[in-house]
Amino acid sequence: MYEWNKNQPIFLQIRQKIVEMILNENVKSGEALPSVRQLATELSVNPLTVTKAYQSLVDMQIIEKKRGLGMFVMENSQKELLSVEREKFLSDEWPQILKRLESLGIKLKELIKKEAGA
Structure with a gap:
């Protein structure tokens, strides 16, 4: 369910x-x-x-x-949705993620480095 x-x-x-x-x-x-x-x-x-x-x-x-x-x-719905969802992510979700990272003391460079090494 x-x-x-x-x-x-x-x-x-x-x-x-x-x-x-x-x-x-x-x-x-x-x-x-x-x-x-x-x-x-x-x-x-x-x-x-x-x-x-x-x-x-x-x-x-x-x-x-x-x-x-x-x-x-x-x-073209997939293409349209991709554009809308990306914009929504960048304007709504990404700023919240950045604030959360900052509050946890996590640097964006650390995440990128960790992802590249994974």
Whole structure:
């Protein structure tokens, strides 16, 4: 069973799961996503929650509805998402990581050196 983060709406967590599937190319441009019912059953959530997650991706022009067929990944979605996710990381997550490193007394050069030696 999937563990949900109580501090974030479930539909946003589902959306992020789908974004990661597209970024990792588990689902490629032109391919169908699981049906709303199928994904709702897999994740043990209300189908309306999955619908809300899908709709947010439709609004972002990452996926598209094909009447009678389901949801499909749009052309260039992986490239678009990569750009959006990188920007989000650099503007939101990276500054927090740098603050955490500073509070722990860890120098960025140390991390790079450690990674290069690993």
